[in-house]
Amino acid sequence: xxxxxxxxxxxxxxxxxxxxxxxxxxxxxxxxxxxxxxxxxxxxxxxxxxxxxxxxxxxxxxxxxxxxxxxxxxxxxxxxxxxxxxxxxxxxxxxxxxxxxxxxxxxxxxxxxxxxxxxxxxxxxxxxxxxxxxxxxxxxxxxxxxxxxxxxxxxxxxxxxxxxxxxxxxxxxxxxxxxxxxxxxxxxxxxxxxxxxxxxxxxxxxxxxxxxxxxxxxxxxxxxxxxxxxxxxxxxxxxxxxxxxxxxxxxxxxxxxxxxxxxxxxxxxxxxxxxxxxxxxxxxxxxxxxxxxxxxxxxxxxxxxxxxxxxxxxxxxxxxxxxxxxxxxx
Amino acid sequence: xxxxxxxxxxxxxxxxxxxxxxxxxxxxxxxxxxxxxxxxxxxxxxxxxxxxxxxxxxxxxxxxxxxxxxxxxxxxxxxxxxxxxxxxxxxxxxxxxxxxxxxxxxxxxxxxxxxxxxxxxxxxxxxxxxxxxxxxxxxxxxxxxxxxxxxxxxxxxxxxxxxxxxxxxxxxxxxxxxxxxxxxxxxxxxxxxxxxxxxxxxxxxxxxxxxxxxxxxxxxxxxxxxxxxxxxxxxxxxxxxxxxxxxxxxxxxxxxxxxxxxxxxxxxxxxxxxxxxxxxxxxxxxxxxxxxxxxxxxxxxxxxxxxxxxxxxxxxxxxxxxxxxxxxxx
Numbered sequence: 244x245x246x247x248x249x250x251x252x253x254x255x256x257x258x259x260x261x262x263x264x265x266x267x268x269x270x271x272x273x274x275x276x277x278x279x280x281x282x283x284x285x286x287x288x289x290x291x292x293x294x295x296x297x298x299x300x301x302x303x304x305x306x307x308x309x310x311x312x313x314x315x316x317x318x319x320x321x322x323x324x325x326x327x328x329x330x331x332x333x334x335x336x337x338x339x340x341x342x343x344x345x346x347x348x349x350x351x352x353x354x355x356x357x358x359x360x361x362x363x364x365x366x367x368x369x370x371x372x373x374x375x376x377x378x379x380x381x382x383x384x385x386x387x388x389x390x391x392x393x394x395x396x397x398x399x400x401x402x403x404x405x406x407x408x409x410x411x412x413x414x415x416x417x418x419x420x421x422x423x424x425x426x427x428x429x430x431x432x433x434x435x436x437x438x439x440x441x442x443x444x445x446x447x448x449x450x451x452x453x454x455x456x457x458x459x460x461x462x463x464x465x466x467x468x469x470x471x472x473x474x475x476x477x478x479x480x481x482x483x484x485x486x487x488x489x490x491x492x493x494x495x496x497x498x499x500x501x502x503x504x505x506x507x508x509x510x511x512x513x514x515x516x517x518x519x520x521x522x523x524x525x526x527x528x529x530x531x532x533x534x535x536x537x538x539x540x541x542x543x544x545x546x547x548x549x550x551x552x553x554x555x556x557x558x559x560x561x562x563x564x565x566x567x568x569x570x571x572x573x
Numbered sequence: 574x575x576x577x578x579x580x581x582x583x584x585x586x587x588x589x590x591x592x593x594x595x596x597x598x599x600x601x602x603x604x605x606x607x608x609x610x611x612x613x614x615x616x617x618x619x620x621x622x623x624x625x626x627x628x629x630x631x632x633x634x635x636x637x638x639x640x641x642x643x644x645x646x647x648x649x650x651x652x653x654x655x656x657x658x659x660x661x662x663x664x665x666x667x668x669x670x671x672x673x674x675x676x677x678x679x680x681x682x683x684x685x686x687x688x689x690x691x692x693x694x695x696x697x698x699x700x701x702x703x704x705x706x707x708x709x710x711x712x713x714x715x716x717x718x719x720x721x722x723x724x725x726x727x728x729x730x731x732x733x734x735x736x737x738x739x740x741x742x743x744x745x746x747x748x749x750x751x752x753x754x755x756x757x758x759x760x761x762x763x764x765x766x767x768x769x770x771x772x773x774x775x776x777x778x779x780x781x782x783x784x785x786x787x788x789x790x791x792x793x794x795x796x797x798x799x800x801x802x803x804x805x806x807x808x809x810x811x812x813x814x815x816x817x818x819x820x821x822x823x824x825x826x827x828x829x830x831x832x833x834x835x836x837x838x839x840x841x842x843x844x845x846x847x848x849x850x851x852x853x854x855x856x857x858x859x860x861x862x863x864x865x866x867x868x869x870x871x872x873x874x875x876x877x878x879x880x881x882x883x884x885x886x887x888x889x890x891x892x893x894x895x896x897x898x899x900x901x902x903x
Binding site for chain 1: 746832833873
């Protein structure tokens, strides 16, 4: 790391794909540097580390920059990291990495003497949106990632709050139904069970099986795949059940918004992840339900918005974390 | 404020009573200094300010110390304060104080040129337990106050987290039943509706009215007063319904414990307030339900305990806040 460094490499390490890119100190992703490759988790830890390093090398090459322009590498990954040792202690989709010193392994393989910053992927998304996206002007943010599951990130006083054990902001696992459906995490009635893409699809299929009519009913009955996107498209095309199910998803999320306002009182709640492609059809019921349930000061002074960085939030945030660690203020 | 100052005055400003006492820099309350008087909120703001100042004067007199030993006065009060202006913006039980500059009014009336620190009462309890009680060795604490309602305080990295608008840690208003009973706050299914003393009594009375047998049934049927304490005593005496209702209260709180662990990942959860007098009959079901529902890292590294300062937590914490503000590390 030299004083000439102006950029960081962000890596989004997923269970299936690794994405990487080069980001400047203002949070701008150099488009031409964006690369993607398979994680190959089935080949084991060394292969995954090799792919992370390969993606980082390729991203830098495509950026046209030299290594001395790079302040560090930020890696966002699902799972829980010990905040002291940086060791991955829990990662259902990257089990081979648990208990391995990932930053050290990456640094060794990369061989550039650069700081490697490891961070939970949803935390990266929160930091990315705070640094260079919807949350630029906010100091206190709660971000929900909406996809197959629901994750989250919390920024307090401008800094990521990782928790005492590194496992804070598991926002999908707040119980909203005491006697609700079992969740994969072992709890019952978690928000994720109802409001994730998976939960939305499940509620839709259940409604059809209970006899509700929908243009998608034949699809359900013939066991063809139904996704959150397909339900959204049906809703846009006027399907009443699809509209109702999507609306309900927003209402569950609105309840979680109020929970987070009552617990943390941030000035901004951001939604990120694939489901935000639904736009106002999802955002409006979120806001309406939050307005209906808000206590005390209500929603005054609280913004409820979708992220601005789309799928790049995690990658940009990972790079931002690398800048923070390298001493450059992100 | 001089360098000789060694003590702070803590004031617990409630809707009915004002309690005050003198606290040393280690968080020890001087027993002989403990005083109490009526708030007299019906007489208006000037009377309340007069009573706060009267209680502070009386506490110091009883302590035998001189004013130059006092670093400042901390006042804990229900309600929401603007974190920038210190102005009370919301206080259902102290409506006459809303929009008034309480610290300035107190300082003027007291006339000692001392810093006056105003803080939410549940925040004071959390700070008190962190400073001199159950949370001495913890840096990250979530504290629930259990009484007529449920409040809370959050300590992150050793500091109180007040929220962007000063209204964080309203822990009783997390929704645990999407379609649950309406709460006084405007939301539905709030924890407070089920697990506060009021909620526990309501569930008990409902069960009796639905035909459940209990030694307290005649009391309920003749519309005599039933309290959380009376239910606890019946449970101790072997009443099955009372035991069940108390146990259920703990289970609701255990769910909220897991919510707070999943959202904030603190190393300690503390319960404070009147209902903790029930001891293990309440604490055990809290811990059991939390263990049953904990996700990810489980409860490893998380302590779930009752506070150690009892009813003095708020008063001691208010004094601690005054020390913090005066520059002496509390």
